[in-house]
Amino acid sequence: MSEPGRRSRLPKINVGPFGGFKVTLEQMALPRVTVQYPDHKRPKPIRAHGRHVLNRYEDGMEKCIGCELCAGVCPADCIYVRGADNDPGDPVSPGERYGFVYEINYLRCIHCDLCVEACPTQAITESKMFEFSFTNRADAIYTKAELVVDDDGRPQHMPWEDWREGDDQYTSAWMRATAPGGDAEYEGEVGWSGELGYGERFPEAGQSGRRDDSRSGTRSLRDMYTLHLDDSERLPGQRGTRGAVNRLRARIEAKRPGHRPAGGAFPVHAVTPGAVEPAPDAGTGRELAGDSTGDGVEVGS
Amino acid sequence: MGLEDLNHNFLTARVEDLVKWGRRNSVWPATFGLACCAIEMMAVGTADFDISRFGMEVFRASPRQADLMIVAGRVSQKMAPVLRQVYDQMMDPKWVISMGVCASTGGMFNNYAIVQGVDQVVPVDVYAPGCPPSPETLLHAVLTLHEKIRTGAITRRAPETRPAEQVSGWTPEQVDVVRLGTPR
Numbered sequence: 001m002s003e004p005g006r007r008s009r010l011p012k013i014n015v016g017p018f019g020g021f022k023v024t025l026e027q028m029a030l031p032r033v034t035v036q037y038p039d040h041k042r043p044k045p046i047r048a049h050g051r052h053v054l055n056r057y058e059d060g061m062e063k064c065i066g067c068e069l070c071a072g073v074c075p076a077d078c079i080y081v082r083g084a085d086n087d088p089g090d091p092v093s094p095g096e097r098y099g100f101v102y103e104i105n106y107l108r109c110i111h112c113d114l115c116v117e118a119c120p121t122q123a124i125t126e127s128k129m130f131e132f133s134f135t136n137r138a139d140a141i142y143t144k145a146e147l148v149v150d151d152d153g154r155p156q157h158m159p160w161e162d163w164r165e166g167d168d169q170y171t172s173a174w175m176r177a178t179a180p181g182g183d184a185e186y187e188g189e190v191g192w193s194g195e196l197g198y199g200e201r202f203p204e205a206g207q208s209g210r211r212d213d214s215r216s217g218t219r220s221l222r223d224m225y226t227l228h229l230d231d232s233e234r235l236p237g238q239r240g241t242r243g244a245v246n247r248l249r250a251r252i253e254a255k256r257p258g259h260r261p262a263g264g265a266f267p268v269h270a271v272t273p274g275a276v277e278p279a280p281d282a283g284t285g286r287e288l289a290g291d292s293t294g295d296g297v298e299v300g301s
Numbered sequence: 302m303g304l305e306d307l308n309h310n311f312l313t314a315r316v317e318d319l320v321k322w323g324r325r326n327s328v329w330p331a332t333f334g335l336a337c338c339a340i341e342m343m344a345v346g347t348a349d350f351d352i353s354r355f356g357m358e359v360f361r362a363s364p365r366q367a368d369l370m371i372v373a374g375r376v377s378q379k380m381a382p383v384l385r386q387v388y389d390q391m392m393d394p395k396w397v398i399s400m401g402v403c404a405s406t407g408g409m410f411n412n413y414a415i416v417q418g419v420d421q422v423v424p425v426d427v428y429a430p431g432c433p434p435s436p437e438t439l440l441h442a443v444l445t446l447h448e449k450i451r452t453g454a455i456t457r458r459a460p461e462t463r464p465a466e467q468v469s470g471w472t473p474e475q476v477d478v479v480r481l482g483t484p485r
Binding site for chain 2: 032033034035036037038041042075076077105106107108109110111112130131132133134135136137140160162
């Protein structure tokens with residue numbers, strides 16, 4: 001009686017114009033996707049561009065030297081910088097000059113990060129906080145007092161901004177990959193000095209084969225951010241049961257004494273401020289661009 | 302609408318709170334998407350962000366049924382009179398969110414074709430920065446607007462509290478630097 005293809009189908013019920021309700025009922029059975037924003041915030045991608053921060057060296061000196069390259073490169077003309085000479089007795093930054101006035105108009109900034117790439121001292125980077133709004137135009141102009149990082153190296157949390165867990169971490173991590181010091185020969189080599197709250201940072205994944213994800217800490221951060229992904233959005237080796245087995249195996253491998261992870265997820269380098277041991281010659285007047293090779297930092301092999 | 306002559310005693314204060322509560326939870330936006338920001342504005346209406354949690358899912362095609370104009374995108378000089386007409390057709394009380402940097406200040410389009418800030422045309426209540434603002438940023442602006450409705454007067458707009466020259470936060474020394482050049 002029954003044809004071969006017929007048996008797999010559901011029993012056909014003639015519901016006439018109400019057939020469309022089948023779609024509705026199916027949707028009701030699916031899990032909800034709504035993120036309840038004011039209560040929960042979706043984690044940002046690791047290289048999200050948010051509000052800027054002005055970084056400082058490990059000893060508290062400001063990195064900005066007032067060179068106005070960021071203002072020059074800005075396509076929206078949202079940055080206003082004026083430099084001034086440092087007082088030799090009480091310097092603000094370890095060079096001749098420092099940023100005397102530094103203002104960003106967030107009603108003009110398009111978060112393209114050209115300023116970050118132009119900055120010769122990695123003074124300006126971006127956090128991942130993107131949830132803020134203003135009730136008048138003057139409030140949107142951030143001055144240096146609001147942009148510069150706290151004494152622990154984290155961005156200041158303004159009351160009208162919506163900071164969540166993880167938004168102020170690794171504010172400058174992503175930039176290390178896109179600005180490898182300008183010389184292709186030295187891609188993946190450390191070419192910058194220590195940063196307040198983070199210490200000496202290692203190159204990030206992205207451009208160089210000589211990177212070390214476990215030392216930069218960015219791999220574990222990426223794992224944290226991919227926890228919320230659907231299974232179909234993961235990399236092929238991380239999907240389903242096999243992916244869970246792989247992750248478990250990597251975790252067991254990492255706990256073995258003497259194990260050096262090859263691009264693995266553990267351990268995180270220099271997450272907590274204060275736990276960072278400064279490099280032996282990390283000081284105020286370190287040259288930024290030229291000292292990478294002589295630093296004794298071996299990255300990968 | 303008969304509310305102008307209310308004295309501020311206990312009963313009318315409660316009525317005021319009720320009116321504000323009602324307005325806050327039924328802000329119907331007018332569709333005024335002009336550019337890429339409109340895509341993010343549409344994303345706010347989808348299930349992922351679900352603006353109907355705030356009673357705002359009814360994007361009205363007619364300005365006469367709308368309370369809020371979300372100016373999403375860059376406003377060209379030719380669009381400015383249209384924008385003003387749509388605003389004038391909206392019923393009081395009405396609010397404006399300037400979404401994105403182009404609507405707020407012209408953004409990176411600093412040229413003769415784009416209005417450098419929609420507040421030259423209509424009074425703006427909340428500015429949402431970003432290019433474009435993420436849906437969360439727009440929701441943050443919406444929540445800021447809710448706070449403004451909650452704390453504001455019900456019959457008139459809240460006046461600007463601070464003049465522009467007081468909010469720059471510059472010291473006189475810094476003003477001199479801007480005017481005269483770098484010191485020393």
